[in-house]
Amino acid sequence: MANHCADCPASIGPTAKRCKSCAAKHKYRDPAAREKVAEGKRRSLAERPAQLAHLRAIGAETFHKMHAHMRVHGYRGNAKYVPPHRLEDYDKLRKKLGAGRALTLILEDERIKARRAKGATAPAKPPMTFEEQLARVAAGAQLVPAFKPRKTDPEFTLGGVATGMI
Numbered sequence: 001m002a003n004h005c006a007d008c009p010a011s012i013g014p015t016a017k018r019c020k021s022c023a024a025k026h027k028y029r030d031p032a033a034r035e036k037v038a039e040g041k042r043r044s045l046a047e048r049p050a051q052l053a054h055l056r057a058i059g060a061e062t063f064h065k066m067h068a069h070m071r072v073h074g075y076r077g078n079a080k081y082v083p084p085h086r087l088e089d090y091d092k093l094r095k096k097l098g099a100g101r102a103l104t105l106i107l108e109d110e111r112i113k114a115r116r117a118k119g120a121t122a123p124a125k126p127p128m129t130f131e132e133q134l135a136r137v138a139a140g141a142q143l144v145p146a147f148k149p150r151k152t153d154p155e156f157t158l159g160g161v162a163t164g165m166i
Contacts (some may be wrong), residue, residue, distance in 0.1 A: 078103045082108060 007022040047050040078099045082090045093102035
């Protein structure tokens, strides 16, 4: 019988109390524990200045490569989903409400405008009343039989290659 995590329904090994995800959350829930780990890393890097310099160099190099790539390829974050004519509105909303909420509002507004435009060009046709249907039958409209699909062919054969041709 499989054991289950103390915090979620995930299956875990026979000696574990929590799954990896819940164990990490539990371990670092306490701010003192997080600070202890951070202090250990700081102390370790302070004892090895060459390692610290190397990590900073890699970080700076990666940062500059990433920014150069973003400049070349025109990275715009969430703004890439915003229609070009709404970018100014998006920037104003982003500063007030945050990027995610601003994007949601702009896209929802665009959907509403599209629905309104579509509705203006093609008004919805109401269903015919019973009297209208009777008038059409009286004018010569005929009833057609309902579509009945035929039975499908089996997707297998009873043997051999040629039997599928029968």
